[in-house]
Amino acid sequence: MVLVHEDADVVVVAKAPGIAVIPARGEAPGESLQKRLEAERGERLFVVHRIDRETSGLVAFARHAEAHRALSIAFEQREVDKEYVAFVAGVLPESGRVTVALVDARRGQSRPARPGEQGAREALTEYLRERAWRDVDDHVTRLCVRPRTGRHHQIRVHLRFLGAPILGDPVYGRAALALSKDIGVARLALHASRLVLPTHAGGRLELVAPLWPDLEDLQARLSATWSA
Numbered sequence: 001m002v003l004v005h006e007d008a009d010v011v012v013v014a015k016a017p018g019i020a021v022i023p024a025r026g027e028a029p030g031e032s033l034q035k036r037l038e039a040e041r042g043e044r045l046f047v048v049h050r051i052d053r054e055t056s057g058l059v060a061f062a063r064h065a066e067a068h069r070a071l072s073i074a075f076e077q078r079e080v081d082k083e084y085v086a087f088v089a090g091v092l093p094e095s096g097r098v099t100v101a102l103v104d105a106r107r108g109q110s111r112p113a114r115p116g117e118q119g120a121r122e123a124l125t126e127y128l129r130e131r132a133w134r135d136v137d138d139h140v141t142r143l144c145v146r147p148r149t150g151r152h153h154q155i156r157v158h159l160r161f162l163g164a165p166i167l168g169d170p171v172y173g174r175a176a177l178a179l180s181k182d183i184g185v186a187r188l189a190l191h192a193s194r195l196v197l198p199t200h201a202g203g204r205l206e207l208v209a210p211l212w213p214d215l216e217d218l219q220a221r222l223s224a225t226w227s228a
Helices: 033-041 065-076 154-161 174-182 213-225
Strands: 002-006 010-015 056-062 081-089 095-098 102-104 110-112 125-135 138-147 190-198 204-208
Touching: 002 204, 010 033, 010 190, 033 056, 056 065, 065 190, 081 154, 081 174, 081 213, 110 154, 125 154, 125 213, 138 154
Parallel strands: 056 190
Antiparallel strands: 002 010, 010 056, 081 138, 081 190, 095 125, 102 110, 125 138, 190 204
């Protein structure tokens, strides 16, 4: 992990892939990002949001109860802006939005809701196409993804719904796992790249995390060996 920002209210780090944000079932509590940071810093940290274990990028923690309450409300009321970089299998238009509602599925997963289905929760994801590569019949696209709601696995489910699953996704991207293996994608190709938080003084704190090195390497390989 890399420290990105700290002040009296928050600590923000760029998380490496493969680390759970909070203690995970069957894993020693000290292995989680939260507990590692607490041990390193010698202070209690409050969780206000999470990203998936295999996702790299920005995670914010509150440093005291008042900041925790304020940031939790900001996330709940959609006052936080989030952007992700995703490498997907397939081709999408230059921009788009997905408004498909989601419901909980088995084994901790989510799926698109059927019309009128009980328990459906609204979900909105917007995206911009940033780059695209082609090798014969295979296509990979780099997207800037902006989830406007914060549903469980929202980005992963919505991109699969569009027919462009994220590379390296063993749950929602199984149709692209052979391609992922061929081009050396060993984990979910998703990175939390930008986070904009409200501050207690009424301002906005913008934080950015460069692509994790493995995704930088993926992009360089695609640019070197595939057609743009």
